[in-house]
Amino acid sequence: xxxxxxxxxxxxxxxxxxxxxxxxxxxxxxxxxxxxxxxxxxxxxxxxxxxxxxxxxxxxxxxxxxxxxxxxxxxxxxxxxxxxxxxxxxxxxxxxxxxxxxxxxxxxxxxxxxxxxxxxxxxxxxxxxxxxxxxxxxxxxxxxxxxxxxxxxxxxxxxxxxxxxxxxxxxxxxx
Numbered sequence: 001x002x003x004x005x006x007x008x009x010x011x012x013x014x015x016x017x018x019x020x021x022x023x024x025x026x027x028x029x030x031x032x033x034x035x036x037x038x039x040x041x042x043x044x045x046x047x048x049x050x051x052x053x054x055x056x057x058x059x060x061x062x063x064x065x066x067x068x069x070x071x072x073x074x075x076x077x078x079x080x081x082x083x084x085x086x087x088x089x090x091x092x093x094x095x096x097x098x099x100x101x102x103x104x105x106x107x108x109x110x111x112x113x114x115x116x117x118x119x120x121x122x123x124x125x126x127x128x129x130x131x132x133x134x135x136x137x138x139x140x141x142x143x144x145x146x147x148x149x150x151x152x153x154x155x156x157x158x159x160x161x162x163x164x165x166x167x168x169x170x171x172x173x174x175x
Contacts, residue, residue: 032108114152115164
């Protein structure tokens with residue numbers, strides 16, 4: 001019985017964190033969003049865009065180049081200047097070992113020193129599970145061949161104008 005009580009408390013606490021608002025007034029938009037493996041499970045059924053990836057102009061390591069499919073769980077509303085908290089973007093690479101990466105608009109000021117409000121993930125497929133999550137890959141993992149961690153370096157370079165999302169197919173100007 002105590003295990004069930006602990007589980008119920010943990011689930012209730014998770015719901016409060018994932019659904020809490022800045023002022024506690026019950027706004028529709030959450031201040032923060034926490035993603036779990038189940039969040040990503042249906043990604044292949046979401047709106048998707050195929051891309052050939054960035055141009056091979058010598059500025060990107062080979063692991064970042066090549067075709068990929070990008071999936072998004074919710075398109076931003078027309079005229080939005082940023083992606084809503086709770087937006088999940090999954091990128092399934094067709095090269096580089098067919099790796100799957102994701103970015104989640106977590107909100108709450110997360111990643112204040114990088115791509116503000118975004119959390120990065122690597123996923124496995126079938127079943128979809130989280131390999132790592134956070135500001136970037138764990139020590140010793142060189143995401144995209146970048147020894148400095150990768151995620152924030154590229155996404156910050158893409159700029160806040162498109163809310164740190166690099167894909168031309170996911171440009172806020174098109175929605």
